[in-house]
Amino acid sequence: MMVEKIVDAFKDRFGAEPVIFRAPGRVNLIGEHTDYNDGFVMPAAIDRYVYFAIKPNGQNVYRFHAFDLNKSFTTTTDLISPSKSRWANYLLGVISQMVGYGKDIPGFDCVFGGNVPIGAGLSSSAAIESGLAFALNHIFSLGFTPMQLALIGQKAEHEYAGVKCGIMDQFASLHGKKNHVLKLDCRSLEFEPFELRTDNFSIILVNTGVKHSLASSKYNIRRNECQVGVDILKKYNANISSLRDVSLDVLNEHKSEFDKKVWDRCSYVVEENLRVKQAGEALQNKDFQLFGRLLYQSHYGLKEKYEVSCPELDKLVDITEPLDYVLGSRMMGGGFGGCTINLVRNTHIDQFIEQVKLHYKTPQGNTPDIITCVIANGAELFS
Template identity: 35%
Template sequence: MTPKALREKVAREHLKRFDEEPQVFAYAPGRVEILGNHTDYNEGFVLSGAIQNGMCLGFSMAKEPVCTVHSLDLQKEASFNPEDFQVKEQPSWVQALQGVLKLLFERGKLKSCPAFNITIGSNLPMGMGLSSSAALDVAAALVLRRYLSLDISRHDLALICQQAEESYAGVRCGLLDPITSLFGVDQALLLTDFRSLEVALVSPAPRVVFAVCSTGVRHQLSESAYNDRRAECEAAVSFFAQALPHPVKSLRDVSLEEWTSLQAGMDPTPARRARHIFGENARAQEAVGLIRAGRYEDLGQLMYESHESSIKYFENSSPEQDFMVSQAKIIPGVLGARLTGGGFGGSVLLLLDAGRAAEASAALADAGRNRLGTTPEIFSVRLSSSARILPGTRAVEEA
């Protein structure tokens, strides 16, 4: 379903539920992480891309003094008092949205919150590690910025969305998801420096395509060991800050050579986590040169190395993901594979020879069905443009 078709569906359902058409529509894409696993909150580098699937929100003012959020895909609804910025016991997808409101208020961007109705539609598979929760936060933030004419940059919106997930949805995530959604470029990947937040673009050649393969294991960061991994990285930072003669703010400030000389004196778990981060930072940066040189077989090898590092050092993979990557290695037409996103279930990212993509995908689906007991969903990824206000919005046009 295209963003346009999704907008039309949201419009119909919003009218049916709230007896009025939406005044503002926003769309925020999901993302794929090519290389740079868990490096964003370590102030490292990530190669990622916004994708064609995402979240669409329809927004209108409410007639009653209550905010109502209606999810078409979950077939659920939640309500809260717009004058109460305390995040109450709500589903995580509502808590993060309330968190965005609360943070806008705390930062002086929002003096008061009007009562509103929101309808949420999605063509983004949930639980596959493609950033459905962040897409919802970003779309909600864009809707509020548009309707309330808030003076706030996209970088600040990304920071607010990340903090809402961390403080109110319980996930100590980094900035990767909202940055990719807010700064995605059609047919391009983003190499983001998560210390400076500078973004460089690189466009893969048409002879390769990316695809996402489900594993049947639902990915949900708040119920995984994601927060533990971040704490273990922070423990490594604390060790290096005391052991090294120069300032250490994050793992970005530590070299592989320093890790090699000091790791014997570390707690083994933080030492392994840090080793993964060093490798991922190097692979993400190296990948840009390989893409520009057309060396896609070498790019695929970096993806396999990344997955091995997830198994050996970061321990954030799953048996199902490991199996699908192992099968990808022996299927003609697959150039590379690795887990994508935070891990602990979800999906496998594939780099495919465009001319053999259909054949390779079918072979991988067969292998998955025989082992997993269900046929994995495999869909091609089209690198997409950033989150945006959609046509049909009746508010003042965005500059």
């Protein structure tokens, strides 16, 4: 239905038959706030999408319409710069990066919209960037690889949206593989798929109802705090360029030189990288109990050391603790709101939902949105 609405909106607005693309949102099973520290993450694309109806218009103009917002934006092809229309910056940033690579991006019309919740930690912004990048690459035969498209989306987020994000979100939206999570080395950009079939348990998201905005949150502050720690340790080893290069032993050796907050931030990141590696081993061995325990450990690190959780996220995780049919639970995404991610045995999904609804209401007093995810493929031509 969503696709049909977007196509109809395109035809009504531009009087032409578009080509349809889609790009998924993502979940991150484990490895939070490690990507911009050159660490490891373990995301997967999910069956929530942003759809794009696109067609070249033969004019020197870009015309965008955000279906979900019912807002439009137009600019000429020779005038690409950040706009006061924040939503348009995700698109303009992608075009700007491609032009920076020396590519000619002719005028086109675009209507986009979808069912990736905004502000829930499912990377709706990355789905927009990745979907447009994939579509333009296809339509204009630009020759970019999927990883290059991910880097284009990341730089668009940096320069046009003002969020110094890592590569994970755009990577997952473009490289997703059905029934697999992807362990990504955010430094080398090498990745390894691990099979994660949901025959016996499901990935279920619970939305706190608290929306976050990374650009205006403490995200960039956390990034700077990590850099402070790196700068301290660099004095002893010039080869340390990020927390990826730091072991717990080295960190503990110099603990007295750290402000407590900075040490907490850095120790969390180093520990989280170790958890991602352990999570990969657990999946290889089909040890889902261990995998679930690592999710809980990740949450408490994010809550106590990285301080990016919030009371609503903590409440949702606390609800799961006594439930033996929940293998693991944690906050997911940048923090300060959004969703928890839960591994729940398929035999008890109804009980899980019942418990959540019984014990949690959003700040607005509503029953939270509960989303069961299917692990899906990455950006693709839809029709």
